[in-house]
Amino acid sequence: MTIDYQERIPNNVDLADNRRLQRALEAWQPNYLDWWREMGPEEFQTHDVYLRTAVSVEANGWANFGHVKMPDYRWGIFLAKPEADRRVNFGDAMGDPAWQEVPGEFRGPLRRLIVTQGDTEPASVEQQRFLGHTCPSLYDLRNLFQVNVEEGRHLWAMVYLLQAHFGRDGREEADAMLVRRSGDADRPRILGAFNEQTPDWLSFYMFTYFTDRDGKYQLASLAESGFDPLARSCRFMLTEEAHHMFVGETGIGRIVQRTAELMREHDTADVRPYGGIDLDTIQRYLNFHFSVSVDLFGSELSTNAANYYTMGLKGRYDETKLKDDHRLKDATYPVTLLRGDRLVEEEEPALQAINERLRDDYIADCDRGVQRWNKVLADRGIDYRLGLPHRAFNRRIGSFAELQVTPDGELVNTEAWARQKYEWLPTEEDQAYIASLMQPVMAPGKYAGWIAPPARGIHGQPIDFEYVRAG
Numbered sequence: 001m002t003i004d005y006q007e008r009i010p011n012n013v014d015l016a017d018n019r020r021l022q023r024a025l026e027a028w029q030p031n032y033l034d035w036w037r038e039m040g041p042e043e044f045q046t047h048d049v050y051l052r053t054a055v056s057v058e059a060n061g062w063a064n065f066g067h068v069k070m071p072d073y074r075w076g077i078f079l080a081k082p083e084a085d086r087r088v089n090f091g092d093a094m095g096d097p098a099w100q101e102v103p104g105e106f107r108g109p110l111r112r113l114i115v116t117q118g119d120t121e122p123a124s125v126e127q128q129r130f131l132g133h134t135c136p137s138l139y140d141l142r143n144l145f146q147v148n149v150e151e152g153r154h155l156w157a158m159v160y161l162l163q164a165h166f167g168r169d170g171r172e173e174a175d176a177m178l179v180r181r182s183g184d185a186d187r188p189r190i191l192g193a194f195n196e197q198t199p200d201w202l203s204f205y206m207f208t209y210f211t212d213r214d215g216k217y218q219l220a221s222l223a224e225s226g227f228d229p230l231a232r233s234c235r236f237m238l239t240e241e242a243h244h245m246f247v248g249e250t251g252i253g254r255i256v257q258r259t260a261e262l263m264r265e266h267d268t269a270d271v272r273p274y275g276g277i278d279l280d281t282i283q284r285y286l287n288f289h290f291s292v293s294v295d296l297f298g299s300e301l302s303t304n305a306a307n308y309y310t311m312g313l314k315g316r317y318d319e320t321k322l323k324d325d326h327r328l329k330d331a332t333y334p335v336t337l338l339r340g341d342r343l344v345e346e347e348e349p350a351l352q353a354i355n356e357r358l359r360d361d362y363i364a365d366c367d368r369g370v371q372r373w374n375k376v377l378a379d380r381g382i383d384y385r386l387g388l389p390h391r392a393f394n395r396r397i398g399s400f401a402e403l404q405v406t407p408d409g410e411l412v413n414t415e416a417w418a419r420q421k422y423e424w425l426p427t428e429e430d431q432a433y434i435a436s437l438m439q440p441v442m443a444p445g446k447y448a449g450w451i452a453p454p455a456r457g458i459h460g461q462p463i464d465f466e467y468v469r470a471g
């Protein structure tokens with residue numbers, strides 16, 4: 001499964017054997033590069049960046065590290081190794097051989113899932129394109145660019161599926177991916193969180209912690225798909241995704257560490273006079289990014305999700321490890337819903353509750369990292385604890401969208417919400433303060449004062465390595 005880098009489009013799908021597809025992708029490639037130059041990281045296109053590039057899809061040693069100019073990054077098409085005799089593992093077709101071609105009757109929903117997934121990838125690059133100007137260190141700058149080029153590759157992964165399996169419709173969808181723009185009023189990206197801004201590095205780490213983690217759970221569900229090319233694409237994307245969440249978790253962890261150090265040194269929670277980010281502000285950013293990311297799982301009860309499952313297109317997290325009938329026709333699942341003026345948990349048909357179940361897995365995973373940040377505080381003798389807000393807090397999608405719910409899960413009226421909202425969500429003043437901290441630090445081994453240096457460098461390099469240098 002070694003990747004062929006002699007080809008114009010590196011791949012491990014024998015692209016050269018399918019001339020028609022190769023031509024279609026080669027026609028899309030220059031448009032992609034135009035989009036990258038226009039909407040990718042601003043100012044750094046000619047810099048040499050210490051990037052990893054996939055060289056094989058084997059679990060051990062799949063990556064190569066070296067300085068590369070981002071437009072020269074070898075974006076390509078890499079599918080995880082095929083599994084012998086793979087089957088459809090859930091839904092009505094359970095037990096049938098996994099599909100290598102799109103079953104005609106599922107064409108519409110499958111295309112929709114792939115387009116929704118694909119659209120998030122360039123969106124995140126667009127959201128992050130100005131961050132390079134204000135990087136806290138070369139180490140962090142390199143991590144930003146690594147995330148960006150891999151999101152670009154994830155777009156390639158979905159565009160390959162569209163072009164290879166959906167004919168003309170697929171080619172049109174592939175083109176449309178390069179036309180929508182994050183935050184654009186007339187041609188926005190599809191999902192809410194991907195039209196928000198990522199204006200500063202605190203937001204970037206929160207995004208890579210919370211929103212990329214939605215990516216992990218959505219990709220993991222698609223990696224269970226009965227449509228085998230989608231499953232294999234997502235499986236390899238997940239190996240890249242892990243680094244993005246590492247960037248988020250360690251980024252926030254390093255900010256929390258620096259704040260705790262300043263709190264100890266100056267014996268105060270108000271670390272702003274010392275150039276730190278106070279824990280209340282971190283909590284408000286956390287509340288915001290968590291709430292927009294839980295929206296990405298869709299409605300609590302969704303017939304779309306039930307259909308995707310029954311059709312065998314999108315499974316549950318770790319579907320094949322779950323011990324049940326994998327059809328769920330008679331099963332139930334506990335879902336939190338509004339009843340009268342109270343939020344209560346009720347048993348609902350498990351098929352309709354597929355989104356909510358995935359959201360539960362996601363929330364439990366989010367909490368693990370929050371507890372690791374709390375350990376950073378505890379280890380430094382700080383009593384403050386960060387926490388996830390209630391799932392109904394600040395929602396725009398699903399049954400809580402019309403409600404005002406506090407981070408503790410208490411329903412409040414519009415007036416109380418308006419009064420207290422800014423205790424819970426970033427204020428303009430918070431944003432202005434964070435913006436004031438965003439001064440670029442570009443000398444090797446130097447780190448901005450609001451974030452601790454990382455515990456170690458990348459791929460065995462020291463933390464004062466020149467991870468990005470002018471080309």
Ligand code: BYC
Nearest residue numbers: 117120124191192211212215218295296298299302304305
């Ligand atoms: N914003 O039945 P419902 C990633 C729409 S992140 C706007 O509840 P369903 C990444 C929905 O389309 C992972 N609209 O929804 C991370 C539907 O529209 P229609 C991305 C929304 O279909 C960081 C209606 O509301 N991958 O990879 O069960 C960096 C009713 O919805 C939203 C995927 O999302 C929203 N948040 O579930 C880079 C996987 N939510 O039918 C990358 C593919 C719902 O009324 N997508 N709507 O027109 C899916 O599985 C599903 O489409 C969703 C929604 C889970 C998103």
